[in-house]
Amino acid sequence: MNLLRAFLLAAAISLFAREISLASEAAPVETRIRVLVISGGHDFEKEPFFALFKNNPEITYRAAEHPQAQPLLQAESASQFDVLVLYDYYQIIPEETRANFLAWLKAGKGLVVMHHAIASYQEWPEYAKIIGAKYYLKKTEVAGVEKPRSVFKHGVNLKVHVADPAHPVTRGLKDFEIHDETYRLYDVDPGVHPLLTTDSPESNHLVAWAKEYENSRVVYIQGGHDHFAYENPSYQQLLRQAIRWTSPR
Numbered sequence: 001m002n003l004l005r006a007f008l009l010a011a012a013i014s015l016f017a018r019e020i021s022l023a024s025e026a027a028p029v030e031t032r033i034r035v036l037v038i039s040g041g042h043d044f045e046k047e048p049f050f051a052l053f054k055n056n057p058e059i060t061y062r063a064a065e066h067p068q069a070q071p072l073l074q075a076e077s078a079s080q081f082d083v084l085v086l087y088d089y090y091q092i093i094p095e096e097t098r099a100n101f102l103a104w105l106k107a108g109k110g111l112v113v114m115h116h117a118i119a120s121y122q123e124w125p126e127y128a129k130i131i132g133a134k135y136y137l138k139k140t141e142v143a144g145v146e147k148p149r150s151v152f153k154h155g156v157n158l159k160v161h162v163a164d165p166a167h168p169v170t171r172g173l174k175d176f177e178i179h180d181e182t183y184r185l186y187d188v189d190p191g192v193h194p195l196l197t198t199d200s201p202e203s204n205h206l207v208a209w210a211k212e213y214e215n216s217r218v219v220y221i222q223g224g225h226d227h228f229a230y231e232n233p234s235y236q237q238l239l240r241q242a243i244r245w246t247s248p249r
Contacts, residue, residue: 031249032057032058032060033059033083033243033244033249034059034060034061034080034081034082035053035059035082035243036061036062036064036080036085037053037064037087038064038065038066038069038072038087038088039063039087039088040065040067040088040089040090041066041088041089041091041120044225044226045226045227045230049087051230052236052239053085056240056243058240058244059083061085062081066088066092067092069088070094073100073101073103073104075100078100078103078104078107078109082110082248083111083112083246084109084110085112086113086117087115088116088117089116090120091121091122091123093124093127098126102126102214104216105130105214106214107215108215109216110218110246110247110248111131111213111216112218112243113131113220114220114224115223117131118135118186119150129189129213130218131218132191132192132209133186133189133192133220134187135150135183136149136150136187147185150183150184150185151183152181152182152183153181153182154181155181156181156182156203157179158179158180158182158200158223159177159198160176160177160178160198160223161196161197161198162175162195162196163194163195163206164193167210167245168245169208169210169219169238170241171241172237172241173238178232178234178235180226180229181223181225182202182203183204183222184202184203185204186204188204188206188209189211191211192209192210193210194206194209195208195210195219196221196238203222204222207221208222208223208238216246217245219242219245219246221238221239221242
């Protein structure tokens with residue numbers, strides 16, 4: 001009985017110490033990175049997805065969904081945020097919103113683009129330049145070359161290789177496996193900085209990269225379809241460090 005009491009006491013002390021440690025890791029609210037997360041146009045598992053942000057002690061965040069999200073890019077609202085995270089799949093982007101988006105980037109604020117947001121704004125050519133890639137929702141002719149429709153496959157077990165272990169977005173990450181949806185046959189700007197690759201035949205080789213546009217740092221992460229990705233520790237670290245690196249703070 002005494003041994004059991006000692007074991008329970010040790011477990012309680014360990015748990016209390018962990019709680020204190022976690023609390024101390026959380027940055028003061030006034031110094032946290034302020035993140036705007038935009039979704040809309042594509043279904044997703046909301047509770048585990050937003051846990052990615054709720055459980056990040058370095059940030060505060062606001063979630064917005066199309067069509068109500070775009071006004072938040074106006075100068076007065078945008079001043080409340082440091083990093084924009086896109087998890088949308090949306091095509092309507094009026095001229096005013098395009099100008100606001102570009103002003104965000106000229107101001108040096110961060111941009112993290114996740115998963116299906118690669119396919120947004122198909123009729124706005126500048127978007128592909130911003131994110132460093134073009135996903136084709138239909139056959140398209142580019143400079144006289146016919147591009148086939150890009151394809152996806154759900155439920156793939158993927159081996160991911162860290163292409164640049166020294167980059168702040170991937171620092172500390174090791175090669176990992178993830179169960180996720182893959183994309184293939186999208187074009188990537190050769191000038192991007194590779195972060196993650198895979199040799200899976202179901203996916204493009206390059207699956208995450210960093211770049212700059214205007215005065216902003218930009219990161220694209222191909223993965224992130226559902227809870228299998230959201231709950232993967234390597235994916236969580238990748239997203240956390242992408243937000244940190246792109247933030248002007």
